[in-house]
Amino acid sequence: MPYRRVRAAVLCGLISTLAACTAPESADPGQPGGEAEAGAAGIGDPYYPNAGNGGYDATGYLVSVRYDPSSGRLRGDTTVTAEATHDLDRFNLDLRGFTVSSVEVDGEPARFSREDDFELVVTPARPLPKGSTFSTRVRYTGKPQGSADAQLGGDGWQRSPSGGAFVLGEPRSASYWYPVNEHPRDKATFELRASVPKGWSAVSIGRRGEESTKDGWTTTTWKEPDPVASYLTTIVIDRFSFQRGELEDGTPVLNAFAPGSDAMRDEAARVAEIVEFLAGRFGEYPATTAGGIYLGTDIGYSLETQGRPTYTRSADLDTVVHEIAHQWYGNSVSVRSWADICLNECFASYSQWLWAEHKEGDDLDARYRRAVEQLRDDAAFWAPRLYDMGAGHEFEGVYDKGILAIHALRQRIGDSAFDRVLREWPAKHREGNASWPQFEEYVQRSTGQDLRGFFDAWFRSTKRPPQPHLYPS
Known part of the structure; x- marks a missing residue:
């Protein structure tokens, strides 16, 4: 997830001194219908049972939007390409708000209805056979919604002080502006065609394509060919x-600065340096682009949007290191369930320590010992679980306790094995999904060590680890 400085401040401060639609369906979309069955209204993550959808795997999104900052209205036309995972007579997409004017499946009109706050239920003209590839086109209009009850601050669609807008958030954000199978378990390619009034620009992830202006509207295309979890898309x-450049291997670098973000230009200038350093620790840079989107407002967190992280106004160099580290841990290798979030956040947070060790000569063992001793009696610090922490608690310990846990693992298995793990894990699961238990099994196989007690003490316990696991030899 994002690096939230207010969340990490305790440890960092300690160590720095260190619907209108056709007639709705009456049947339950989760029940079978004849020989074909309806896709489930949830992908199967027990933390968020209604997140994502079953019955199909999305393979690509082609999103076209036209947004007028003066009115705050958006007109969308999105095509979702997917493969049916069983004979499918009905399926769901996630979409929050908007008036849906039409839905087509493979070019034919489809019936649709809205259920709960975000389910768009689609019934194609004829069932879709298992294994078939199909396309769903949704046209919709309205004022995009936002939410103030997210764990790290507001998410969804937000307005900027300049009068512009942006969409950001984890674990959800995509459904606030296009229909989607909204769970990282179903990654897909992403292409955007965005139109805004002349004088404005629309920036997203992926490589920037053609830009044209006609009748007072500027249209820009963005294309991300690698599979991406939907919360990592943005507009x-x-x-x-803009500042443009390239990494040594030719990967394009694009930094986009909104009004009020000029203070981040020095940090942005170090993107290539940070990518080079992290590639030396984690392996080949996995993204197709690099750079950043720099907001002119402070929303309390930054987010690792794919290849081009989005930074809040208060972000600093540590934040940039953290979000770029996510391109390996979180973006290329994504969680299978939100219970596995330490795979993203614990390692991205620890990357800040690796940077300090390499660039500033910090003694991380000494830093670790100071932190452990000063937090010895801080029960609140040790209380969050780092794995299977419970829905709504995903981000309570991963930014600070998570750093100590990863350094303790490094001490336990040794530098050579730890370096191997840092590189092999993201390569093994590149462009896929993985779980925390899979990581534990991998480390034990890789090192030949029984680490069950260590992992339980650090990642499942709500108490300070006992001495043998706190200072492993």
């Missing part, structure tokens, strides 16, 4: 200034 509309 930011503002009056940007």
Whole structure:
């Protein structure tokens, strides 16, 4: 997830001194219908049972939007390409708000209805056979919604001080602006065609394509060919200034600065340096682009949007290191369930320590010992579980306790084995999904060590680990 400085401040401070639609269906969309069955209204993550959807695997999104900052209205036309995982007579997409005017499946009109706050239920003209590839086109209009009850601050669609807008958030954000199978377990390619009034720019993930202006509207295309978890997509509309460059291997670097974000230019200038350093620890850079989107407002967190992280105004160099580290841990290798979030956040947080060790000569063993001793009696610090922490508690310990846990693992298995793990794990699961138990099994096989007691003490316990696991030899 994002690096939230207010969340990490305790440890960092300690160590720095260190619907309108056709007639709705009457049947339950989760029940079978004849020989074909309806896709489930949830992908199967026990933390968020209604997140995502079953019955199909999305393979690509083609999103076209037209947004007017003056009115705050968006017109969308999105095509979702997917493969049916069983004979399918009905399926769901996630979409929050908007008036849906039409839905087509493979070019034919489809019936649709809205259920709960975000389910768009689609019934194609004829059942879709298992293994078939099909496309669903949804046209919709309205004012995009936001939410103030997210764990790290507001998410969904938000307005910027300049009058522009952006969409950001984890674990959800995509459904606030296009229909989607909203869970990282179903990654897909992403292409955006965005139109905004002349004088504004729309920035997203992926490689920037053609841009044209006609009748007072500027249209820009963005294409991400690698599979991406939907919360890692974004659109930011503002009056940007741009810096362009390349990594040594030719990967394009694009930094987009919204009004009020100029203070981040020095950090942005170090993107290539940070990518090079992290690639030396984690392996080949996995993203197709690099750079950043720099907001002119402070929303309390930054987010690792794929290949081009989105930074809040208060972000610093540690934040940039953290979000780029997510391109390996979180983006290329994504969680299977939100219970596995330490795979993202614990390692991205620890990357900040690796950076300090390499660039500033920090003694991380000494830093670790100071932190452990000063937090010895802080029960609240040790209380969050780092694995299977419970829905709504995913981000309570991963930014601070998670750093100590990963360093303790390094001490336990040794530098050579730890370095091997850092590189092999993201390569093994590149562009896929993985779980925390899979990581534990992998480390034990890789090192030939029984680490069950260690992992339980650090990642499942709500108490300070006992001495043998706190200072492993």
